[in-house]
Amino acid sequence: MRTIAEINDKINRKKAVVLTAQELKAKVAEEGVTSVAKEVDVVTTGTFEPMESSGAVINLGHTDPPIKIRRCWLDGVPAYSGFGAVDLYLGASCPVEQKEGEELKERGGGHVIEDLIAGKLVQVRAQGQVTDCYPRGTFEAAITRETINQFYLFNPRNIYQNFIVGVNGGERMLHTYLGPLHPRLGNAVYSNAGAISPLLNDPDLQLVGIGTRIFLGGGVGYVTWEGTQHFPLQKRLPNRTPVGPAATLALIGDAKQMDSRWVRGCYFKNYGPSLMLGVGVPLPILNEEVVVRCAVEDKDLVAPIVDFSIPRRVRPTFGLVSYAQLKSGRIVIEGRTVRVAPLVSLYLSIQVAQELKQWIEAGNFNLTEPVCQIPTERTFLPQNRWTEF
Incomplete structure (x- = not known):
């Protein structure tokens, strides 16, 4: 239906129709895919969550x-x-x-x-x-x-395409990268924004690739490579979204342009420091298929409930749960109601997408064609052997 060049021409003339992922899903529910695909040029996605595999390059x-x-x-x-x-x-x-x-x-x-x-x-x-x-x-x-001199973020692994839900079936409190998990299934924590998260709206990475321009920490950034622990071969639902941690991206951006509103140091008790980071990804509406993918709702996305009380690389799970259930604040595990909290800030994730939308509407942010696609065939290799020297 349209090309990125045509969308950029509309952006430059301040004529582009831009919706956040949240707005687009509501519009599809009201008007249908075909109507939205004809009218909308760009959908903006966003997340604000801990991304500990991040860092800054500095030249003194x-x-x-x-x-x-x-x-x-x-x-x-x-x-x-x-x-x-x-x-x-x-x-x-x-x-x-x-x-x-x-x-x-x-x-x-x-x-x-x-x-x-x-x-x-x-x-x-x-x-x-x-x-x-x-x-x-x-x-x-x-x-x-x-x-x-130079001061830029260069992050080896950001914006997981889906993640896990952490619980603790043991008898003592656990302090994890998801925060405190109370014993005997006392709580559950998730860390992905679900239906508004960037890569769940582009499940096969058809739109996002190396060179894609993004919102990073309140400034302009780019996708530079696949992220570490990139695992696109994760099992997927019929709607192509993964049932657990899957694709990741490596990102870069000039920290001198960034805003500390969107880049915040944080600390997890008995675990260590991390970084809360706002990332927004614009998705060009090139055809109806893009709208179909972006219309995915929280009820159509699932994550595995993982028991952290088992100290192994592969931990047992209590099955899958939808993001609609997670966002309700309560889930049921083995007949027991468990309270749930998000580690991701859903409010600020929406604000990231909204701010990126405003940049595009004002003609201050053009889209880029990826120079190369992100690999979709990567396996995930564990360390199962130790070599003695």
């Missing part, structure tokens, strides 16, 4: 005399420095270093990234490898995002 700039950094801390959080002399990679889930006996600091790389994006001062402490080129041995300073 050279000191005088120069230093070749080999150990570095940003506000006490170790940053990787094993490449260029003053290049760093700060992982979102890296915790602040603690001295023995010191009170626990619930802080890590995600908090430092948030502070830099917010324009706050961050303390740098570095140790160098002294060479003829780089004679300086140590360096300490305070930096902001305005006093460093």
Whole structure:
């Protein structure tokens, strides 16, 4: 019906019809797929959830005399420095270093990234490898995002296409990457936005690929590759949506453009730090099939209920549950009613899609053609063997 070039022409003339995923689903229910496909040009999706496989590339700039950094801390959080002399990679889930006996600091790389994006001062402490080129041995300073060179997020794994529901069938409290799970099925936690989540509206990755322009942390970002743990061969329902964790994406974006409203450090008790991140993906309405996929509702999407009390890579499940049931706040497990909470912020996920919609309507955000499709045949390899050296 239309091409991305034609949609971009309408965006540039501020004539594009843009709906959020939530709005599109309601419109399809009222008017049908064919009518919506003729009228709508773009649907925006969004999520705001913990994405711990994230981090920032930072170039400090050279000191005088120069230093070749080999150990570095940003506000006490170790940053990787094993490449260029003053290049760093700060992982979102890296915790602040603690001295023995010191009170626990619930802080890590995600908090430092948030502070830099917010324009706050961050303390740098570095140790160098002294060479003829780089004679300086140590360096300490305070930096902001305005006093460093490159500062961009480069995230190896973001926006899971579906995930799990965590429960605890054991006898003691468990502290997990989903937060606290109470014993004896005391609660359940899920972390995907369901029907408004980006990749559940493009289940076969026909629209999203390498080079796709996205909303990332309040700025413009791009899809750079498949994400780590990318598993598109996950079992799927007849509507093509996966029944558990499936595709993932690697993302990149200029952190100097971002807004700390959409990039927030967080901390999970007895687990560690992470990063709450807003990601929005625009999907071009190229034909009716796109509308059919985007019309999927929470009742048509499922996730596995996984028991974290079994400390194994493959844990037992209590079957599948729909996102409609999850969002109701109660699910039933083996005849027992269990209260449910989302780790994802459903409110802010909707706001991400809404803000991206406004960018496109204002003519400030064009769509891009993927330069390459994301692989759809990747298997998932566990570590089942250990080699002794």
